[in-house]
Amino acid sequence: MTLDNLPTAVLLIALIAAAAIDIKRHRLPNVLTVSTALLGIVFQCWLYGWSGFLNGLGGFCIGLFLLLPFYAMRWMGAGDVKLMAAVGIFLGWPYSLLAVALTTGAGAVAALGLLAAKGGLTNYLRRYGAMAKCLLLTGRVAYVPPEQEESSTLLFPYALAIALGTFATLAWAGRLDTFLDLLIGGVHV
Structure with missing residues (x-):
């Protein structure tokens, strides 16, 4: 070197x-x-x-x-x-x-x-799938809040x-x- x-x-x-x-x-x-x-x-x-x-x-x-x-x-x-x-x-x-x-x-x-x-991937994908579906079908942005806040508290x-x-x-x-x-x-x- x-x-x-x-x-x-x-x-x-x-x-x-x-x-x-x-x-x-x-x-x-x-x-x-x-x-x-x-x-x-x-x-x-x-x-x-x-x-x-x-x-x-x-x-x-x-x-x-x-x-x-x-x-x-x-x-x-x-x-x-x-x-x-x-x-x-x-x-x-x-x-x-x-x-x-x-x-x-x-x-x-x-x-x-x-x-x-941590077991939160299914809920995460479901939430963002629903938001994407709303955007594609209606042209509007919608926010689906998480059922639990555990994904926001994960430290990476x-x-x-x-x-x-x-x-x-x-x-x-x-x-x-x-x-x-x-x-x-x-x-x-």
Whole structure:
């Protein structure tokens, strides 16, 4: 692994730490998200200068602004949004968009799995099926409230979805093999 690949290794270590902390505490500390973001800016500037800074800033904005509505709807915590913004700095603007999309998909699948494990998936699908049927038949949006509030109280460690979406993005970009080389073969500077 060369020094150019060091940011990928640091990002993956930060994501593994974030996922482990989120699974255990259901909260991401600012010291982790902010230090990850600062390291991302340092790496972008060190390796690519001003263009790296601007690319990282673009990735930060994508990660922040695309997940901010989910925070506003209380579907995720602020730490998750900050972590995705930090990931965006490391990935830059084109790949951060892919990471958000893959993260959202991983989060949706995991949330449905959690609902199924807790026995709430059938009611969830029934509710949203009724709302979709109303929209298709009448053209009007209707809200069917849940029978129980148990699905809204389920805690899901979204940092795990962010890690999975980012791992998939890094694999797509061909940047994951350098981290595997580090684990298997060591560092070559």
